[in-house]
Amino acid sequence: MRPAGCDCFRSCRRGIAMLVRVARVACAASLLLASLGASAYDLAPPAPIREASILLTGGETPPPDDAPWQPLSLPDDWSQSRPERGGEAWYRIEFDVPPERVALSVVYVPRLSMMGAPFVNGIPIGTLGRFEEPMTRLWYRPQLHWIPATLLEPGRNVLHYRIRAYPDNQGGLSQVYIGPPDPLVALFESHVFRQVTAMRITTGITAALSLLVLVAWVVLRWHAAYGWFGLATLCWTLHSVLVLTVEIPVSAILWEVLIVASLVWVIVAMMMFALRFAGLRRPWLERAALAFGVVAPSMLWAAGINRIFGVANAVLLVLICIGVYEFKILFDVARRSRSAESILLVAAGVWVLWLGAHDWLNRQGTWTYAEPFDMHYGLPVLFIAVFWNLLGQVAAARRASEDMNRELEARVALKTEELERSHERLRAADASRTLAAERERIMRDMHDGVGSQLIATRQLAERGNLAPSELVDLLDECIDDLRLMIDSLEPSEGDLLTLLGNLRYRLSDRLARQGITLDWNVSDLPRWPDLPPRDLLQILRIVQETFTNVVKHADATMVEFSAELTADGRSVRLSVRDDGRGIDATSSVRDRGRGLRNMANRAAAVGGRLEVDGRRDGCSVTLWLPVAHHDEGDSAADPAA
Amino acid sequence: MTGSTRILIVEDDPAFRQRFASIVASHPSFTLVAAVGSCAEGISELRRQPADVLLCDLGLPDGDGADVVREARRLHPGLDALVVTIFGDEAHVMRSLEAGATGYLLKDSLPEDFIATIRLLRAGGSPIHPTIARRVLQQFSRGSREPLGPSIDPSVALSGREQEVLNLVSKGYRGPEIANLLGISHHTVASHIKNIYKKLEVSSRGEAVYEASRLRLL
Known part of the structure; x- marks a missing residue:
């Protein structure tokens, strides 16, 4: 039935309108949240311990003090200090504890990689995770350990750290903080928020966004650009979940390949989106990018766990280049349209490029070993900006279609009116034609009948040779004919x-x-x-x-x-x-x-x-x-x- | 004065008024109540004194003769209203019948026709013509076709015999012939016609009420 179909269509449109409104509010809220995360509080850290010594050997317990320990200064980034070196190592850190702090001290390590376990005076404190494959992935996760009071003695104590890492994967140990829980717990928490919690939040937002976009794309048959955008957000969600996972369920190589590959797919999908968003088609480039999406993971896989991180560095560099190209596309769109939405998009693009460069350089050891990676503040913001743009397009399309409907209705009404008028004219013309024909007929009838009879009667009366009764007869005939005419008109x-x-x-x-x-x-x-x-x-x-x-x-x-x-x-x-x-x-x-x-x-x-x-x-x-x-x-x- | 028929004439043309008045005056059993030339005068005369027969022109200078007829029927229910027309064309006659007239007279009628028509009226009959008969039949059949129409009231629907009479009239048969064909008396035919006119008046009044209620005027 037509009315039911109409209702369905209308409620569908209402649904979209509601979706657009809700999503816009969500965008605004999440932007605010992300900015809160970015400005995480920054307490001044207590003086960290830099002096340490290292022994490149394995083992489940700390090596003895008389082993050939080599002194070094923390942080120790293996990618810089020991290129191509993987495997296990022990760090030995001596520290003094004043008598009043024996009861309550913590060890805070901003960064270690890939897996580490602390020992105080030879006794393990809070060892979590595995050193065996698949190794626990503490690649980028601040560590805080409470030192049991019974382990500490006033004066000199020793902290051993067992570390295992893959070659060229920023294995190593950052500076170490040992001291009272206040303010180390606060410092730990601020770092965890910035590096982990914020990422979880933005990942949640990205996941919701990808779901929304993909469902809209499938159910509402939106443009292919939305499909690519949805894929990009989905891949970023996957990437974040992979990075956030500590206990990996599969082999390390597969995990690392997936981490880089998901990022590759994000960037490739974003390129496909950007081209469609701008109304451009670059068949060769698109094919090359899609091929890269397959080839890069294969190369990573082929490199194996010992060389994968070197290859990954090159792949990430390519991604940054693609990102620059995408930025150029979006920038051109914004320059053409000059709308607030597209300016927001360009700003987000600059932000992402900046963070991308920062994170890549960070991998190369440009800053301190504990410098955070910040891309989870970048891409989600870009996604939200893009989504905002898409919603603007949907809303504009809806407005346009409503305007068009209104215009069509107005035109139909106008045409109907014109038609009505021309019908009216035709009817009037018809009526006047009928009237004219009828008038002509009556004139002719009167001329043939009563008219000529009256004239004849008048002539006879004029001549005077007409008896009154004859005159009455003649006039009666006139009246009779007149009556006939009236009858014929009934x-x-x-x-x-x-x-x-x-x-x-x-x-x-x-x-x-x-x-x-x-x-x-x-x-x-x-x-x-x-x-x-x-x-x-x-x-x-x-x-x-x-x-x-x-x-x-x-x-x-x-x-x-x-x-x-x-x-x-x-x-x-x-x-x-x-x-x-x-x-x-x-x-x-x-x-x-x-x-x-x-x-x-x-x-x-x-x-x-x-x-x-x-x-x-x-x-x-x-x-x-x-x-x-x-x-x-x-x-x-x-x-x- | 029970034997005398009191007649009121409302006619704006002085020549015709004079002619009608002299016909009435010349007849021993007729009494002329008044002969006036406008609606207002006619109605005020009707309010002043009773009349048995109203002779009324339709086209009066200050209004419609049908209004005078309606007022006369309201004031004096026993009154017979006779409208005068030049040609007996059906639209005018129907309008006056619906207003309550029970007869009509052609202006050029001979004095004998004139007197005969008034006598027919007083005797309980009514003059009729084929075209009028046809129009009355149409009027009643239209009312009965409209399911919510006013003529569904059986008291104002035509009886089978009345329809037969009208049918024969519309084919040109006259009173005595109809009486003969239907096996009834001439007087019965005449009273059928008068009854038909009264039903027409009632049904048209009902129609007016129906129209008014439909338009939420009542």
């Missing part, structure tokens, strides 16, 4: 009998005065709706004239009128028969002959035929009229039946 709907009946009512008194009895003998006649008034008038005139002749000339005592449908149903027979002298016996044969000719002509004009039988014992006048259309003519007026 909306009789082709009811010939009624009009003949009217004529009879008028004539009967006159006949009675002459001593003539009238035998009225009519049977039902078919309706004659298309009989024009002019023809009706002619028929009535023939009948009236026949009766007038009877009254004037026939000297009859009886006249019979009959009307009937012929047996073949194709014509109507009207007949007036009197018992008078007959035509031949009348005195003014010439006048009567002219009158009869007139009547015959009238009969022919309506497609009928007049038959006059002037026998000696009376006169019979019969009019045959075709029942069917007048055009069919004489064939219908067959007297044989």
Whole structure:
């Protein structure tokens, strides 16, 4: 049913409108949240311990003090200090504890990689995770450990750190903080918020965004650009979840490949999106980028766990280049449209490029070992900016379609009105044509009938040789004809009998005065709706004239009128028969002959035929009229039946 | 004065008024109440004194003769209203019949026709013509076709016999012939016609009420 379909369509549109509003509020809220995260509080850290020594050996317990420890200064980034070196190592850190702090001290390590476990005075404190494959992934996770009071002695104590890392993967140990929980816990928490919690939040937002966009893309059949954008956000969500996971369920190589590959797919999908967003197509470039999305993970996989991080550095560099290209595309769009949304988009793009460069350089050891990676503040912001733009487009499209609908409706209304007006004009023209035709007919009838009769009467009266009774007769004829005209104008709907009946009512008194009895003998006649008034008038005139002749000339005592449908149903027979002298016996044969000719002509004009039988014992006048259309003519007026 | 028929004439043409007045005056059983030339005068005469027959022209200078007829029927329910027309054209006649007239007269009628029509009216009959009969038939059949129309009231629907009479009239048959064809007396035919006119008046009044209620005027 159409109304139901309409309702469905309308509610669907309402749904989209609601979605747009909700999503815009969510965008604003998450931008605010992200900025809060970015400005995480920054307490001044207590003096960190930099002096340490290292022993490149494995083992589950700290090596003895007399082992060949080599002194070094923390932080120690293996990618810088020991390129291509992987595996295990022990760090030995001596620290002094004042007697008042023996009861309550913590160890805070801003960064270690990949897996580490602390020992105080040879006893493990809070070892979590595995050193065996698949190794626990503490690659980028601040560590805080409470030192049990029983382990510490006033004065000198020793902290051992067992570390295991992959080659060129920023393995190593940052500076170490040992001291009272306040403010180290605060410092730890601020770092955890900035590096972990904030990332979880933005990942949640990204996940919701990708769901929203992908569902909208599938269900509402949005443009392909939205599909690519949804894929990019989905891949970023995957990447973040992979990075955030500490206990990895599969082999390290697969995990590391997936981490880099998901980032590759984010950037490739964003490029596909950017091109479509800008209305551009670069088939070769697109194919190359898609190929890169397959080739890069394969290369990473082929490199193996010991060389994967070197390859990853190169891949990330390529991604930054693609990112610059994407930025150029978006920048061109913004330059063209100059809308607030696209300026926001460019700003987000600059922000992402900046963070991308920062994180890549950070991997190369440009800043301190514990410098955070910040891309989780970048891409989600860009995603939100893009989403904001898309919503703007959807809203604009919706507005445009509404405007178009309104315009269409207005145009339809206008056209309808025009049509109505032209119909009105046609109707008016039609009516005036009908009116003109009718007026012309009445004029002609008056001219033929009462008009000429009046003029003739006037001429006779002028000559003075007219007796008053003759004058009355002539004027009566005028009035009779006028009445006939009025009768013929009645909306009789082709009811010939009624009009003949009217004529009879008028004539009967006159006949009675002459001593003539009238035998009225009519049977039902078919309706004659298309009989024009002019023809009706002619028929009535023939009948009236026949009766007038009877009254004037026939000297009859009886006249019979009959009307009937012929047996073949194709014509109507009207007949007036009197018992008078007959035509031949009348005195003014010439006048009567002219009158009869007139009547015959009238009969022919309506497609009928007049038959006059002037026998000696009376006169019979019969009019045959075709029942069917007048055009069919004489064939219908067959007297044989 | 019970034997005398009191007649009021409302006609604006002085010549016709004079003619009607002299016909009435010349007849011993008719009494002329007044002969006036406008609606207002006619109505004030009707309020002043009773009349048995109102002879009224339709086109009066200050209004419609049908209004005079309606007022006369309201003031004097026993009154017979007769409208005078030049041609007996059906639209005018129907309008006056619906206003409550029970007869009509052609202006050029002979004095004998004039007197005969008034006598017919007083005797309980009514004049009729074929076109009027046809129009009355149409009027009633239209009312019965409209399911919510006012003429559904059986008291204002035409009886079978009345329809037969009208049918025959519309074919040109006259009173005595109809009486003959239907096997009833001439007087019965005449009273059928008058009844038909009264039903027409009632049904048209009902129609007016129906129209008014439809338009929320009542």
